[in-house]
Amino acid sequence: MxxxxxxxxxxxxxxxxxxxxxxxxxxxxxxxxxxxxxxxxxxxxxxxxxxxxxxxxxxxxxxxxxxxxxxxxPEVISLTISAAGDCTLGTDEYFYYPTSLPAKFEKEGAAFFFEKVKPVFEADDLTIVNMEGTLTEETDRKPNEQFCFKGDKELVNILTEGSVEAANLANNHTIDYGEKSYTDTIEVLEEEGISAFGNETTSIVDVKGIQVGLLGTYELDRHMDCEEEMIQNIENLKEEGAQMIIASFHWGIERANIPNETQVALAHSAIDHGADLVLGHHPHVLQGIEEYKGKNIVYSLANFCFGGNSGPKDMDTMIFQQTFTFTDGKLQEDNVTNVIPCKVSSVYETGVNNYQPMPVEGETGDAILERIRQYTDALE
Incomplete structure (x- = not known):
């Protein structure tokens, strides 16, 4: 290389x-x-x-x-209770039928009767009325009774259409057609989701998670003898877990605007033993409202949807409302109330009862409120 x-x-x-x-x-x-x-x-x-x-x-x-x-x-819950007076969803068989409530029902339908007050009852949390009469097919009338009221079972739709959730049955017309007419009425109400209470039957309604106890007491021919039953019902409701208790009474004297001594004594006793609100009816006219130990006593709510008279002389009535506040399940003492003046008839100017209660304002409403104030002042 x-x-x-x-x-x-x-x-x-x-x-x-x-x-x-x-x-x-x-x-x-x-x-x-x-x-x-x-x-x-x-x-x-x-x-x-x-x-x-x-x-x-x-x-x-x-x-x-x-x-x-x-x-x-704290968990704060408020609930509004509305209370109205005597509702007789029927008639007496001896009344003139064409002007009766059942005849109006046949013509107008169920929604007609509470049409004017339904917005009030829909907006509240619990509506209570006094159901004075029977919903039954029984025909054996109570003997020696001047007035006996009954209606067909379908008349219960007046209450359901009107947003009523509870009805007192402790009054002098619940057995107008015998004991079965009473149990029939309870059955009809309960089937439609309306809590029926009164006499020996109490009820607890769940309202926004608050257990509201309801009891009804009939006083008319028992007077202070009914106190023991009332107290026992309150105690039973407490034991069953009621967080507040509303006591309803059928008492007093018809057409009297001032409560008698028995009404006052029973009302005070109810509150002394645990009631948080007392509601009264039977006089068919308004009475005053007393505050006792921070609790309210509405001595008479008067008539409301009342089929017992097609032309009552006194058509003034009211819806009493109270809003209760609970903090962590404990009832507060705030005492917020509202009185809505009403007439039992939406054509009250004619003197005819068309069985359609309605709120009234202006001079008419003010006059009703003034009457209630006068009756309340008379309690002092």
Whole structure:
């Protein structure tokens, strides 16, 4: 091999050596870049994970604080009770039928009767009336009774259409057609979701999670002898978990605007033993409202949807409302009330009872409120 060939081969070897060195360098650079990228990505994911965990922890802590704050805040529940007076959804068989409530029902339908007051009853949480009469097919009338009231079972739809949820049956017309007429009426009401209470039967209604106890007491021919039963019913409701108690009484003297001593004594006794509101009916006219130990006594709610008279001389009535507030299940003493003056007939100017009670405003409404104020002042 001559010197020229030797140098040529040496150049080739050197070139190959340099190429290998460059290739190794390129690979190292690529590996370095890739490793840097991997490290950067790893660091980014690590940082993101730390940030995410931190955010989750912050969210967890914030949620925990909110729950702790909520747990510390008292639970406040308010509920509004509406009460109305005598509802006789029927007639006496000896009354003139064409002007009777059942005849009006046949012509107008169930929704007609409470059409004017339904917005009030729909907006409240519980509506209570006195159901004076029977819904039955029984025909054996109570002997020696001047007036006996009954109606077909379908008349219960007057109450359901009017957003009424509870009815007192402790009154002097609940057995107008015998004991079965009484149990028939209870059955009809309960089937339509209306809580029937009175006499030995009490009821507890769940209103916004608050257990409202209801009892009804018939006083007319028993007077103070009915007190023991009333007290026992209140005690029973307490034992059954009632958080507030409404006591309804059928009492007093017809057409008397001032309660008698028995009414006052029974009302005070009911509150002394645990009632939070006392509602009265039977006089067919308005009486005053007394506040006793921070509780309200409505001595007479008067007539309301009253099929017992097609032309009553006194058509003034009212809806009594009270809003009760509970804090952590305990009744507060805030005593928020509202009296809505009404007429028993929406055509009261004619002197005819069309059995459609309606709220009234202006001078007419003010006159009714003034009457209630006068009767209330007479209690002092």
């Amino acid at each position: 001559d010197e020229k060939e030797y140098r040529r081969r040496e150049r080739i070897r050197e070139q190959r050596k340099q190429e290998r060195i460059r290739r190794v360098r390129r690979q190292r650079i690529i590996w370095g870049v890739n490793l840097g990228l991997l490290l950067a990505l790893g660091l980014a994911f690590t940082v993101r994970g730390i940030q995410s965990n931190a955010a989750q922890e912050r969210e967890k802590q914030a949620k925990k604080k909110q729950e702790e704050k909520k747990a510390k805040e």
